[in-house]
Amino acid sequence: MNAKELLKKYGKPENFINRDLSWIEFNRRVLQEALNPDLPLLEKVKFVSIFSSNLDEFYMIRVSGIKEQIAANVLEPSIDGLTPREQLPKVEKALQPLLKQLYDLWSNDIVPSLRENNIFLHEYDDLSKEEKKVLTEYFKKEIFPVLTPLAFDPGRPFPYISNLSLSLAVLIRKPNGENHFARVKVPNILPRLLQIDDIVEPNKRQNSNGNFKARFIWLGDLIKENIHLLFPGMEIIETHKFRITRDTDIELQEDEADDLLSVIEENIRQRRFGSVVRLEVAHKMPDFMLETLMENLQITKEDVHQVEGPLGLSDVMILYKLPVHHLKEKPFYPVIPKELNEEEEIFSVIKQRDLLLHHPFHSFTPVVDFIKKAAEDPDVLAIKQTLYRVGTDSPIVKALIEAADRGKQVAVLVELKARFDEENNIYWARELEKVGVHVVYGLVGLKTHAKMTLIVRKEFDGVKRYVHLSNGNYNTVTAKLYTDLGFFTCNKDICSDVSDVFNFLTGYSQQKEFRKLIVSPLHTRESILKLIAREISFKKSGKDAHIIMKMNSLVDPAIITGLYEASNSGVKIDLIVRGVCSLIPGIKGLSENIRVISIVGRFLEHSRIFYFFNNGNEEIYLSSADMMQRNLDRRVEVTFPIEDKILREEIIKNILHIYLKDNMKARILHQDGSYYFIKPQDGTAKLNSQEWLMNHVTKENVSVKKSLRK
Template sequence: MAKKKLPFLNRELSWLYFNERVLQEAADETVPLIERIKFLSIFSSNLDEFYRVRVATLNRLANLNEKAKALLGFNPKKVLNEIKNIVVKHERRFESIFQATLITELAQNRIFILNHTQLNVARGEFVRNHFRDKILSNLVPIMIDGNKPFPELKDRALYFFVHLSKKGQAKSNKYALLELPESISRFLVLPETNDLKFIILLEDIIKYCLDDIFYVFSYNQIDAYAIQLTRDAELDIDNSISDKFIDELRKSLDKRKRGKPMRLLYDGDMSFDMLSFLVNKLKVGIDGLIPGNKYHRFGDFIAFPNVGSKELEYAPSIPLKVNGLHRTESIFKKMLERDYVVHLPYQSYDYIILFLREAAIDPKVEEINITLYRLAENSKVINALINAAKNGKTVNCLLELKARFDEHANIYWTNRLMEEGVNVNYGLTDYKVHSKICLVKRKDKGKVSYYANLATGNFNEKTARIYCDHSIFTTKKEITSELLKLFNALNKRTVAKGFKHLIVSPIDSRNRMYGLIEREIKFANAGKPAYMILKVNSLADEGIVEKLYEASNAGVQIKLIVRGICCLVPGVAGFSENITVISIIDKFLEHARVFIFGNNEKEEMYLSSADLMSRNFEHRVEVGFPVLDAEVRQEIRDIIEFQLQDNVKARSINKANDNKYRKNRLNTKVRAQVQTYNYLKNKHQ
């Protein structure tokens, strides 16, 4: 009998359904107005990266022969067509939310975004003076000559495609290209009038002053339309780690700027003749043509100024304390008593900085080992490591240069650390090091002890203010002895084997996860209680999906919390009848990876740096670790329970992919992030 085909949603389509959930937040009337604009910004930035990476990959795959496509499991061209249909629908929804809803609500709050046709004489004079003082010198138009190569458009840069004409003289028409400078703010706040606030965008300032730019010509009609080109951003680097690696990476980053065009966003009001001219010159495929609104690179709207009341934004959350840890007491001393967990962003990231700071200044600390992936711009983590080296500690830092879109920053930090005497290992040949681990060696009266910090998120104090993660301090030998073994291998640019407590990719994490799932299957088959609760950012690995279907069919009760991609399809007869999936999109970004297994009423919990994706199992160094302290485990379990009960921001993931908000089956509303903050506040204050 032929094996039934597994229900498996294409990961790119699943990602688009996730981004639709971000768009839902922008449409949610209960979300403060300025925050809704920011969700539009996040949606736009997400889509930019999606085209630069995922669509770029599909375009490469589209040229495969039929046999290769069969091995792939889907037709890339068909998926690209589906992507375009969904994206065009989302762009229309985006435009409707922004123009019909948010612009109107801004006006109700006496805030007006003016375009270039809406300026009165006084505001027009203010804008023109600002343009001449601050903007004009940064603009250099390029006149388009049909007989010469078209200028190379930068990835994601904003341009005006300009049409210059004279009435009654069609043959005199000319085209020009104008790049909008990134160094100038997109937003200009105009003088207030009668308690009315006015904002104008850079694009409309330039449109209002086009005659100041092209005054040397005698054209009497000048029309400008915004365009933005997104290019293939995948790196093409030699797979070697050597002293020349950083130079190779720099060259590859330069290539990224000139990658193949993936998407052309254009103002839908542009004439067909102008669009045809552009398409012909840029060689953009039909799948990459996306009619958009007048304002592209909407990611910049993350900095949209709030000129209204404080109620238009989320109230800032004051970072909470952790009971037992104090700024003026040794964290190392407290760790000897028991494990501690910091729940970010609800509790302060300062505890992680204080841990590193203490390691840097404690005369009994001899060595610090740490893996770094993404860092804050002015990193306190880096400063602590540099000070540790200056204080004579041996500091071994594995800084992953291949962290996508953070390569430039990580090259800078690598050079800075090396200059200050830190031993920098910038990655392994075949794998990205994505783990978030730190181990401190301390020697007191001849006795060596180890102090560890392991987390689900990066050592990054900036993202720690908006990413929900768990960061654990422990001195338990089961953890520290295996971390020492792992760091000894990583410092030699290899990965160790044979861990009992840690779950380490790419060595054994797949087999360990399979084993934990199979254990629940055995309990279910024996008629014993069997369940799993898995929380991840993405679930896309076919092997794991198949194993979860097997567990569901055995009667294991499976609850999944998946923020982003979910290729598993719940509720399918014969496959996933015992699986439910929710996705939570809210004020903070749900980022923690938590794996809970019933284990015949002896519940086990693991935290990890890894999602359930093939790359996390096979192409990255990831570290999962058991939560051994009962109190820490209970706190995380309580937080997970709030998320499972969420009936405000949780969406049900189902076969229809309709992103419906979860129905309220309780008498009260449960919003997990609010519940979590209040829970920790009551427990720790």
């Protein structure tokens, strides 16, 4: 199938959902989890925080991009037919009811429920005179020295306000009767919610019944009530909170850069000064103060969000850390797969057969141990790895440093352009370089998003290679929160391909063809379209045909139109798309054989799995890539086959089919772009796919332990 021909045939605007409106529907599903009456209270708080954090990033990246296009007078519509100027009001209109729902939920449900469970978010006026006195003393000692009041008058310009910072706008009156504006930043080095117990009653953590009790006050409220101490001799007329969001997606001029590291560092610095794309203000802020902010931040009324509740609800995640286990989901402890439960060395296990890990149901420990063992093993000659988002305290990076200290050849590609992880990655890159690791910072014009590790080991019968490939990052924290698939193998073809990809990344290799791997930006789109076309040909010859694709996002027009062609040919298509989906399902003559579901639950669905029936010779591919232009054209991505029959059947039977049977957390996409929960049919048992998977791996592990005891 030719991409141009497909686009010519199906590329009409009415055949696509706008990607940003689709993203808003995804965040609506996140909010639905917070609204779920059956969810434990602190889990609701967690989803409130996630919803708010997602929205912050949406404004920093997507909304800022739309506004930049409008400013540049871009008139060309996107694939769905909307110009930037048409899209922006639709985005804002779609968000407004969600924000109302969010703050109604917070004020009328969550805060009262927290109170019923002895977790109190106090207004300042709720406190006793003695408590206020103690808090004022705490303010003077611990908070006052950190604060810097910034005046705004003819001699002092409007102060710089950093991205996502909470501030207080203060109107003061001098003794001569003049009014002036000042800004006080709420310091982000202190928690947004201060635990009063730690300040007023540090030795009391239980109430009279022996139950846990926690009392909080918003840091901004405490500063506001003591703001007069910052302006002695002045009259405080009024004080109001506000918060800004800046454009953080500043374009890199890589082609002109000799040193990518310095370019990224400069990009991080410039990000602080991106234009303001959103101003959130307390709903009681008077017009003159709002106009002062708008004028000096160079924004319009359309950029202002008036909020009836706390600003920056992403910060309430601090409440989730409270040790109140009955207000959270029952804890789940990832298990070690049965093949790795014995004492056998991991290289020996991989040599016997390929291994599959399904995180977070399976522990990430074997991946860390794989790198640690390679670092310690005197027979290991070299380690090569790609690092995208590794986290702040990475045992994997520490193992790589140890390997270099032991004299092994270590080469690491650290992707400096991993958005919002740049500073962390720069730190680890420098730590690796200090011990002689060969560090590559990525390719000009491309992000390296592939997740690969290659171990080269000297053995009695010659040099062997061992590989780990994954959809997820080498990050021990997210491995407990994201669903991802990791794969260990010593298959000669795959190992040779991974070596070739590393040579492409670190040297001047022009490798275009690979034995087993599908590699972006070379031929992923073309390869996926060929696999779709093969299903079409089987269907046209009267045989069964079926495609299942699980991913985070489906946006690429060529892939979408390829799926439309397959649907029109009678191919059955099941799509499991967690986030953005621009494909419209269920339209007669276009997509009537396509079903799209999205699963949002306890864990973030992050795995990418592509299934093709292939006339009964079923094929499974795992990938680091979503079906988006950026993944197919502007990133180094790796898609790899699962050829082991047992592993393939495990993915089909106990992963894909389980997701497709989910009738508790799955929502189905309708033609208008909305999603609705799938209602269990009469007589059909309820199935939550993530709970099923937790039970599945736990039962497997229990049976293994029993057999070991025998």
